[in-house]
Amino acid sequence: MSQQATPAGGDNPKEPFEPVQASDPSNTGVAMAPGAPARIRVPTSGSLRKVIDAVLKGDADLDAFCHDHHADVYRRFSDGMERGRKITLLLQHAPRAAVLASLCEAHGAAMKQHEHLLTWSPATIAPLSSVQTRPRRLAAGLLGLVAIALAAWRLSAAPDARSTIARRGVLEAWREWAATHRAIEPFAPQECGIVLGGPWMATPAGDALCRELRKLPDACAVRCVAPPPDVTTAKAAPLDRAARSAGALLMAEIDEKGVAKVTPLGRLAKEPLLGRRIELDIAAEADRKRAGIVMSALAHLAAPRGDLVASNIACPVDPAAPLDRIALLALLAVPSCESAQIRSLDLRCASGTTVSDEDCALARYIDAELHLADTRRARSILAELRDQGAARFRTVAKLLLAHLDCKEHAFHEAATALRELAEGADACVLAHVSEAAACVASSAGPGKVDPEIARLEALPIDPKSECPARMRARALARRGYWREQGKRWSDALADYEKAWHLFQDPLYGLNLAAMWLQNGQPQEAAKVLSEVDCDAGGPRSCEATVALLRWITAGDALERASAKDALLRLHEQRGANEAVLGASTDALLRALACPGPPSADCLYDVLTRSSARNALLKAFDAAERARLLPR
Numbered sequence: 001m002s003q004q005a006t007p008a009g010g011d012n013p014k015e016p017f018e019p020v021q022a023s024d025p026s027n028t029g030v031a032m033a034p035g036a037p038a039r040i041r042v043p044t045s046g047s048l049r050k051v052i053d054a055v056l057k058g059d060a061d062l063d064a065f066c067h068d069h070h071a072d073v074y075r076r077f078s079d080g081m082e083r084g085r086k087i088t089l090l091l092q093h094a095p096r097a098a099v100l101a102s103l104c105e106a107h108g109a110a111m112k113q114h115e116h117l118l119t120w121s122p123a124t125i126a127p128l129s130s131v132q133t134r135p136r137r138l139a140a141g142l143l144g145l146v147a148i149a150l151a152a153w154r155l156s157a158a159p160d161a162r163s164t165i166a167r168r169g170v171l172e173a174w175r176e177w178a179a180t181h182r183a184i185e186p187f188a189p190q191e192c193g194i195v196l197g198g199p200w201m202a203t204p205a206g207d208a209l210c211r212e213l214r215k216l217p218d219a220c221a222v223r224c225v226a227p228p229p230d231v232t233t234a235k236a237a238p239l240d241r242a243a244r245s246a247g248a249l250l251m252a253e254i255d256e257k258g259v260a261k262v263t264p265l266g267r268l269a270k271e272p273l274l275g276r277r278i279e280l281d282i283a284a285e286a287d288r289k290r291a292g293i294v295m296s297a298l299a300h301l302a303a304p305r306g307d308l309v310a311s312n313i314a315c316p317v318d319p320a321a322p323l324d325r326i327a328l329l330a331l332l333a334v335p336s337c338e339s340a341q342i343r344s345l346d347l348r349c350a351s352g353t354t355v356s357d358e359d360c361a362l363a364r365y366i367d368a369e370l371h372l373a374d375t376r377r378a379r380s381i382l383a384e385l386r387d388q389g390a391a392r393f394r395t396v397a398k399l400l401l402a403h404l405d406c407k408e409h410a411f412h413e414a415a416t417a418l419r420e421l422a423e424g425a426d427a428c429v430l431a432h433v434s435e436a437a438a439c440v441a442s443s444a445g446p447g448k449v450d451p452e453i454a455r456l457e458a459l460p461i462d463p464k465s466e467c468p469a470r471m472r473a474r475a476l477a478r479r480g481y482w483r484e485q486g487k488r489w490s491d492a493l494a495d496y497e498k499a500w501h502l503f504q505d506p507l508y509g510l511n512l513a514a515m516w517l518q519n520g521q522p523q524e525a526a527k528v529l530s531e532v533d534c535d536a537g538g539p540r541s542c543e544a545t546v547a548l549l550r551w552i553t554a555g556d557a558l559e560r561a562s563a564k565d566a567l568l569r570l571h572e573q574r575g576a577n578e579a580v581l582g583a584s585t586d587a588l589l590r591a592l593a594c595p596g597p598p599s600a601d602c603l604y605d606v607l608t609r610s611s612a613r614n615a616l617l618k619a620f621d622a623a624e625r626a627r628l629l630p631r
Helices: 045-055 059-069 083-093 096-106 108-113 128-155 161-179 204-215 236-245 266-270 285-302 325-333 335-339 358-370 375-388 391-407 411-422 427-444 451-457 469-485 489-502 506-518 522-529 542-553 557-574 587-593 603-607 613-628
Strands: 031-033 036-041 193-197 221-225 250-254 259-264 278-281
Touching: 045 083, 045 096, 045 108, 059 083, 059 096, 083 096, 096 108, 193 204, 193 236, 193 285, 204 221, 204 285, 236 250, 250 285, 259 266, 259 285, 266 285, 278 285, 278 325, 285 325, 325 335, 325 358, 358 375, 358 391, 375 391, 391 411, 391 427, 411 427, 411 451, 427 451, 427 469, 469 489, 469 506, 489 506, 506 522, 506 542, 506 587, 522 542, 542 557, 542 587, 542 603, 557 613, 587 603, 603 613
Parallel strands: 193 221, 193 250
Antiparallel strands: 031 036, 250 259, 259 278
């Protein structure tokens, strides 16, 4: 096939590449063809991609190049993003000629070695003046807006109210346009996404916050969006809409002073306690780091699977320091803070504040949750929050009070509160109402349950999946517990199974395995036990409970011996003065472990009290004999 002639005045696609001369300011950001200084040479996307791969060999090199030369593109990157996707974003959002010029400037020697990879795009070769097309169109658009604005001002000279409305409308449109944020790259489905915006993001501190969030274990994808230049009063709405459109789970707009307005999105937006905008002061570096962990935890809670933040993230709470808002939120949202030693004295309101203040109410609510066993104390705090607390705490206070009423057999009071809460409630509140109603239905006994409470207890928990997975799982597991107490085994099994599917909390797995055993299906129980990870936030007795359930489900002598050895090792580690399983509280587990007639050597009883090794061995022997008895 004959070679086609190059168009007159065009460039040969295989012509050697010459870098831009940095000394000529008119050439900055463009690649010039030899002998045609007034024309732009634009490489093809495919060839430029090859050059980028050859020159920027590692991901760190690519990140550094984009950070230094194409910051707008770099802000679109997220941890875990594939290298190919990053290069595609670079080629989509930065002119190819500008990327080539930046590569020549930063990696001149390497570019000389790989210039043979470049081919040129004739369709995009044009006079230098054509580069101004887009700015000129933009300028034309701006001039049009200015003309409309001037016309509106002239009209405003008349006292006509319509003129004033027209003037205000144009100015408002202008401000809205000026404050509009750039489009945000969508997050992948099932991805934990955070969007940070506002004037503060254009500062080094904002850039540092982005890096810190991306470095966290199990980090969410982060999009950092700086506002347009000279826009200092950008409205929150454009960023909010853009973040929602991108599928973000958390959005934070940070003003010039470093005050972040953190807004949970997605399913967490409907969570009764955390689903509202929260203001955090992150101007100080130490506060910024702590707030980053809290924001990441909140985004994880809103993720489709409700995944826990990695357990190796240290709790950002210093027990020796006063508990500010960031620390209080960490106690609620960060898993590693569950074991934090907090004194009740630290959970009091600051001088001059009441529970109508957000920080005071948050501290008092945490105090009540930590001391639910002290019914009188918890009830006093919750009643105050219900009647006088900040808005977000009133519903959760009512729910906890209904639980306390149920546990104290004040069924009428609990039922009254639940009926009131259910009126007009959203799916998330109804989920909590249903599990509290299960407490009333199971505790009151047959024939004594209000029909309305029975209806609420039977409601499907969030069938449309509108609420955070972790919250739904917790409500299902709690309802399953109360149904178990009422010996409604099939209903309890269904709830535990759904909870475990939604969120693999070790405690849910242990409950589900026990319920499968109660239903006479040891194979299903063994399958669940193989998936339980006691290091993922399980109770202290988790390993011992797993071993005991494995011993019960064992299908042969070898499996039983392995489970028995595990329990003996745990007994040795804890010593004769500490119970392997802790206090005796699980009636179902006791029945499963000691199926025969009542005996002083019941294996469960021995494991739940301090016992010598010989006593434990004797209990194992008795349990083995009981297994051989006809059922």
